[in-house]
Amino acid sequence: MSEVNAPAQAAVLDISDLRVAYGERTVVDGVGFQIHRGEIFGLLGPNGAGKTSTLSAIEGLVRPKSGRLLVDGIDVQRAPLDAKARLGVQLQSSSFQAELTIQEIARLYGGLYGVKLSRGQIRSSMQAIGLEQELGKRFKQLSGGQQQRLALFIATVHNPLLLLLDEPTAGLDPQSRRGLWRRIEELRGEGSSILLTTHSMEEAQAVCDRVAIIDHGVLLTIGKPSELIDKHREDPRVLSVAHGAPTLEDVFIGLTGSEIRD
Numbered sequence: 001m002s003e004v005n006a007p008a009q010a011a012v013l014d015i016s017d018l019r020v021a022y023g024e025r026t027v028v029d030g031v032g033f034q035i036h037r038g039e040i041f042g043l044l045g046p047n048g049a050g051k052t053s054t055l056s057a058i059e060g061l062v063r064p065k066s067g068r069l070l071v072d073g074i075d076v077q078r079a080p081l082d083a084k085a086r087l088g089v090q091l092q093s094s095s096f097q098a099e100l101t102i103q104e105i106a107r108l109y110g111g112l113y114g115v116k117l118s119r120g121q122i123r124s125s126m127q128a129i130g131l132e133q134e135l136g137k138r139f140k141q142l143s144g145g146q147q148q149r150l151a152l153f154i155a156t157v158h159n160p161l162l163l164l165l166d167e168p169t170a171g172l173d174p175q176s177r178r179g180l181w182r183r184i185e186e187l188r189g190e191g192s193s194i195l196l197t198t199h200s201m202e203e204a205q206a207v208c209d210r211v212a213i214i215d216h217g218v219l220l221t222i223g224k225p226s227e228l229i230d231k232h233r234e235d236p237r238v239l240s241v242a243h244g245a246p247t248l249e250d251v252f253i254g255l256t257g258s259e260i261r262d
């Protein structure tokens with residue numbers, strides 16, 4: 001069977017024993033997990049834990065030292081173009097050309113993804129994300145929340161099977177954050193799977209079906225947020241940081257430690 005004709009039941013993302021190193025330093029050390037169709041999966045970890053490096057390996061931006069990465073059953077290293085065609089990516093700080101207008105950006109990036117958008121389609125898409133009044137505005141004139149919404153639209157213009165979002169709500173106000181959660185849930189409803197990173201335990205609990213906590217490149221635990229609380233509630237490290245009934249944040253701090261990371 002060719003890699004492109006992967007079995008229908010394949011996980012949307014299947015990572016096993018992933019190792020990423022920069023020079024001599026291993027920053028992702030044997031990570032493995034699967035994401036299923038229509039699932040929102042959160043990758044949690046302190047600064048420097050290896051979250052972005054894991055995403056970069058899936059995106060084909062860094063070459064793993066070892067391990068296997070399958071997107072929809074397609075090996076990212078053996079068939080990178082086929083794998084990438086199934087991905088939508090929003091990097092940690094998405095920036096577009098400052099002088100281009102929303103309309104120009106939508107046309108340009110739609111074209112790069114092979115999606116031709118008419119003026120009417122752009123208008124109705126922008127209406128759906130509350131940017132219809134801003135069509136003629138330049139990227140640099142948009143607020144942070146507006147820029148994030150546009151970046152998410154561009155990342156999903158080709159209806160990707162798997163959407164990778166690196167801290168998509170960092171720096172947003174509560175209204176914009178809720179708006180983005182809603183949009184992410186809509187995308188799940190439309191059949192996409194989503195892998196996101198976040199430092200917000202509230203966000204992880206609100207939108208993620210399952211989460212994994214990683215630290216020093218190692219996956220420490222994985223499951224539904226409520227399952228992780230149940231599983232680790234008696235752990236002395238968790239109890240020692242909990243104020244009352246353990247929360248997901250207590251589990252996170254208990255497993256990853258209280259010291260501040262660089």
Ligand SMILES: Nc1ncnc2c1ncn2[C@@H]1O[C@H](COP(=O)(O)OP(=O)(O)OP(=O)(O)O)[C@@H](O)[C@H]1O
Binds near residue numbers: 027046050052054
């Ligand atoms: N291009 C690079 N070259 C060398 N070291 C790197 C590179 N990118 C990341 N690192 C290092 O790899 C480690 C993991 O970084 P990574 O960005 O994957 O962590 P992260 O979990 O995404 O952190 P954050 O929450 O701060 O974004 C860090 O120590 C970082 O300094």
